[in-house]
Every structure is written in structure tokens, then in C-alpha cells.
Amino acid sequence: KQEVTQIPAALSVPEGENLVLNCSFTDSAIYNLQWFRQDPGKGLTSLLLIQSSQREQTSGRLNASLDKSSGRSTLYIAASQPGDSATYLCAVTGSARQLTFGSGTQLTVLP
């Protein structure tokens, strides 16, 4: 059974700092990996989708990488801002198109 782990569980950084969130998964037979953002009491907003054949995706200040063979992905946030404060969730899609989620990293960016 696929298991997804996110480290750290919580992170607090000063504004302007670059940061890395980590995601690992146990079964490398994935269809894709997706990073989401969740604000308190809200649904999930898709940030980046990496297909299994890709190594990375970029959107603005966000860059996500995927190393399928080692079962790892990282989300890099450049020049963090207080508006980036949220919970970031990683999910992998298996061959049955089911998403398996990690428990998330709660990010706080201090002004």
C-alpha cells in the first residue's frame, strides 16, 4: 500500500527566505505527483503537477522536483512571503487514479 510522508510537519521562517518542503513515497509506480496548498477551512488548490516522466515543474516562485526511483519530491519556494503561509500537501496518483496524500507541512512566513 502506498504511503506518503512529508517532512517537516511544521516550518516557520522569516520573510524573504528560500525554503524546501519534502515529500517521500514508498511505491515508485506512480502516475503523477501533485502539490497542493490549503488555507485554513478551505479546499485544496493545485500548485504543481509533475507527470511520472518529468523531473520538475515550475510556476512563478515555486519549483517542484520528482525523483521517482528514490521515491522523493521537493517543493522549493523562493523569496517567501507572508501570503505563502498555509498547509502544503503532497499527493501521488497511482495506476488506479487514486490519490494518496501526505499529512502536510504547515508553513508560517513571519513578516
Place this chain on the structure above:
Amino acid sequence: DGGITQSPKYLFRKEGQNVTLSCEQNLNHDAMYWYRQDPGQGLRLIYYSQIVNDFQKGDIAEGYSVSREKKESFPLTVTSAQKNPTAFYLCASIALLRGNTEAFFGQGTRLTVV
């Protein structure tokens, strides 16, 4: 605007009562999913459907039921058999037959037992 609509946003259930959460999508997506989220935890899969009139149990299906009579709709019923239903419920959809399999989520329904 295309998207997923969940209703209601807040729902209160009395002990022993069944309640139904609505999920509608106009993205023409094939697959739809229901997840439960508890505080400080990730999302756990309740049920999913990849085609009309067919659905599969997820990891925590006990005490829940679903139907998929239309491609656009995937309602979730929380039955009285679910002993701890207080949680945040999220619906998602994915297009299966196209190259982009990005998942989209609704804004969620918060269910509270009173």
C-alpha cells in the same frame, strides 16, 4: 466558470440521522472522489467513481454510501452507522482519458455532530 461545487459549506447532524453532502462538477471529468480530513491529518479516501453507475470503496468506507447516477454528480451520504462523522469532507475530480490528470477539489463541507 468550470469547477467543483460542494454544498452545503456547513452541516450539522443529530445523533442517528443520515445526511447527504452534495458534489457537482462541470469539468466533464470522468472520475470523482470523496475524502475526509481530520485536524492535523492528511486526506483519507472514502469512495471513488471512475464511471457512471459504478463506484469503489476507499480506505474508510464504513458508515458512508455514495451514488453516481450522472457524470456531473457524486453525492455522499453519511449514515448513522458512522460513529465519528465530525470532519471536513472534500470532493475531487480528475479527467482520466486525457493526458492531463490534474486533480481539482471543491471548497469542502464541514460536518459537525450536535
